[in-house]
Amino acid sequence: MNLDLLYREHIAELSARSARALENSGYDRLLIHAGAPRVPFLDDNSYPFRTNPHFKHWLPLLEHPYSVLVISAGDRPQLIYFQPRDYWHKPPTDPEGYWVEHFDIVLATSPEEISAALPADLERCAYIGENSQLLGGFRAEQINPPQLIAELHYRRVYKTDYEIECLRRANRSAARGHTAAREVFFDGGTELDIHHAYLGDAEVLECELPYANIVAVNQHGSILHYHGAERELLRSEDIHSLVIDAGAGYRGYASDITRSYAYRDGEYAELVEAVDAVQRALVDEVRIGVDFAELHWRAHLYLAELLSRFEFVHLEPEDIVAQGISRSFFPCGLGHFIGLQVHDVGGYLKSPGGEEYPRDPKAPFLRLVRKVEERQAFTIEPGIYFSDMLLEELAQGPDASRVNWRKVDEFRRYGGVRVEDCVVVHADGVENQSRDAFRATDGGKA
The missing domain is CATH 3.40.350.10 (Creatinase/prolidase N-terminal domain)
Incomplete structure (x- = not known):
């Protein structure tokens, strides 16, 4: 190019x-x-x-x-x-x-x-x-x-071809870092080791990152913007999970990718695969003309189906969403514009004159509500989190009896699951720049 x-x-x-x-x-x-x-x-x-x-x-x-x-x-x-x-x-x-x-x-x-x-x-x-x-x-x-x-x-919001290529290259750099970080995690490395591996293969200084890396082992994955870095090695039997949210830049343009990994086979590994499948399905639903806010609530329905299927909540998916229970497990927004800034601007702008779309009090952290249009670049990042604070609030609410607390408590040690890709909308379809970057970097794995 x-x-x-x-x-x-x-x-x-x-x-x-x-x-x-x-x-x-x-x-x-x-x-x-x-x-x-x-x-x-x-x-x-x-x-x-x-x-x-x-x-x-x-x-x-x-x-x-x-x-x-x-x-x-x-x-x-x-x-x-x-x-x-x-x-x-x-x-x-x-x-x-x-x-x-x-x-x-x-x-x-x-x-x-x-x-x-x-x-x-x-x-x-x-x-x-x-x-x-x-x-x-x-x-x-x-x-x-x-x-x-x-x-x-x-x-x-409408990216030029130059910007789209810069975003593409930023994703490739991040994918290299993610691949190295994953290997160090499975080798038993600390959060700091994983972070350093990412920097090395992404070929970036820490101050050059578009945002501070989130390298969350075990229960730290429940903190959406965790910025610690444990230095002490864990015993193999004490390692359970990794959520890594890390990006890179290219000529001022950012990528933002999250992957979650289970250290061993089991039900958490199955949940990671299930959330990954939900993420792929949501990307497949991105079309020109789709309302992104509606896509956000579609994500809640998909995730509620997982909450029901994995027996975290004893309700039908539609009821889990309608009663607000899904928001205790997925409190953030489905995605945001990306470009010169990680959380790029314009997500609520209705017109060039500055008029904005109204805010949904049920989705206070959703950063994008515009309709999907050609040349937009944004993230798709569904997740399920086992946050002590949010679960405590849920336990004190009217729907506490609908929650399988024994099962939820078993999963607190994993923290959560998030899968995030950067996508660009073209006239003839959607380019998943993150998955493409992993395929190019990681021997075909996406």
């Missing part, structure tokens, strides 16, 4: 989107600030730098703080490229690569030179970022104008 050609088309599309958004919001020009490193309280070592997603939408530059992108309708975009003279840190190299020819580049070695390179008239200029004070005196309404931001976020 020729990224140079795809990038050319990508820039043309972003230019058109920005020109339309500027006109609709009443601005002539847009300044997108890469951002600035943040320093912890009473410290002089900054946190790892994370660039403004609006900046990396245009440029594959992830370690270029203070740089500024100037977008004017009808003109070539201008990049004020910050390249300080510095012996404490490695400064950015000279601009090079496939992206350079698409920008008028001004080199700046100091904040003063950045300011000097800015347009002389900032009156009808919008600023996107969080460090406006570094660039001059903008009025409050010029800083992150809601109407402009809403339109850009609404359009960002």
